[in-house]
Amino acid sequence: MSISKIMRLITGIFEALLGIPIIGGIYIISNAWLPLLVMLVLHIITLVLTRKDGGAYGGSVLGIITSLIAWIPLLGMIMHILTAIVLFITLALPDRRRGIY
Numbered sequence: 001m002s003i004s005k006i007m008r009l010i011t012g013i014f015e016a017l018l019g020i021p022i023i024g025g026i027y028i029i030s031n032a033w034l035p036l037l038v039m040l041v042l043h044i045i046t047l048v049l050t051r052k053d054g055g056a057y058g059g060s061v062l063g064i065i066t067s068l069i070a071w072i073p074l075l076g077m078i079m080h081i082l083t084a085i086v087l088f089i090t091l092a093l094p095d096r097r098r099g100i101y
Contacts, residue, residue: 004049005091011042011063012087018070019080025073033071040067054096059087 018024018035028035043063050057066083070076 002049002053002055002095004046004053004055004095007042007046007049008055008059008087008091011039011046012059012084012091014039014042015063015066015080015084015087019077019084021077024077024080028070028076036067036070040064043067050090056090056093059083059090062086 018028018039043060047057047060047064050060062079063083066076066079070079
């Protein structure tokens with residue numbers, strides 16, 4: 001498994017956890033929205049690695065958008081859940097470039 005797929009898995013799991021109703025919101029607010037900044041950085045890193053491996057990068061782009069607008073309560077929860085789903089779907093797709101894993 002490539003590093004980009006591992007990063008897509010990690011960011012997908014984190015997005016799914018942040019999308020849990022009430023619990024995800026409490027976690028984000030109690031940490032002064034810092035988890036959104038951390039996720040933004042992780043999604044940017046994942047995007048760069050996925051582009052390098054030739055993988056599907058739609059989940060990372062959606063994750064960046066989610067990190068920027070997730071401070072809106074209900075919209076944030078929905079976006080986290082959608083981003084997690086897209087990341088898991090792109091994780092299942094093969095990378096175009098096969099390298100040493």
